[in-house]
Amino acid sequence: MLRKAMWRWMFVAMMMAAGSSVSATADAEIIQFKSADVPPSPFKARMAARQGKPAPLSVAGDVISADVAKPVGAGPFPAVILFPAAGGWNDTPAHWPALLNTWGFITVKMLSMEPRGIRSPKRWHTRQARPNVSVRDAVGAIRMLRTVSYADASRVAIMGWSWGGGGGIEKR
Numbered sequence: 001m002l003r004k005a006m007w008r009w010m011f012v013a014m015m016m017a018a019g020s021s022v023s024a025t026a027d028a029e030i031i032q033f034k035s036a037d038v039p040p041s042p043f044k045a046r047m048a049a050r051q052g053k054p055a056p057l058s059v060a061g062d063v064i065s066a067d068v069a070k071p072v073g074a075g076p077f078p079a080v081i082l083f084p085a086a087g088g089w090n091d092t093p094a095h096w097p098a099l100l101n102t103w104g105f106i107t108v109k110m111l112s113m114e115p116r117g118i119r120s121p122k123r124w125h126t127r128q129a130r131p132n133v134s135v136r137d138a139v140g141a142i143r144m145l146r147t148v149s150y151a152d153a154s155r156v157a158i159m160g161w162s163w164g165g166g167g168g169i170e171k172r
Helices: 002-021 042-050 096-102 131-145 163-169
Strands: 029-034 063-069 077-083 106-111 151-160
Touching: 029 131, 063 096, 063 131, 077 096, 077 131, 077 163, 096 106, 106 131, 131 151, 151 163
Parallel strands: 077 106, 077 151
Antiparallel strands: 029 063, 063 106
């Protein structure tokens, strides 16, 4: 049993090393798209109904960017939407996008801080950047993936680190 586990870890280590030295990615490009609209909260809807006012309108989603890289070839490829740690991409392991590309996945590295005016990565925990915001960003990214010919938008995963992982498990 121990021997099997050791071989498994050696295989993972070799794959990670191979991923950092093999270039199986086409050039990455920055793509802009709109995150999903923000519906009114149930509380706001109830308050409007109690006051006899019309239900509040949804707020339009933000225009955000992502660094999109795909494997070499025509596709369609499955995709992985990547969210950084609270410190931004500088505090997030850099080898994952290239490794996922070598394994045949499109990577969508979310660049969600800048459009929301968050200049200091350590202020990422502000109100504009709660995990439920990253859920709306992921929905926008999936909609964007439906428009590109090389993506299979029916096969999408979300991956994140620390704060960014919260968006992958947020219930919305």
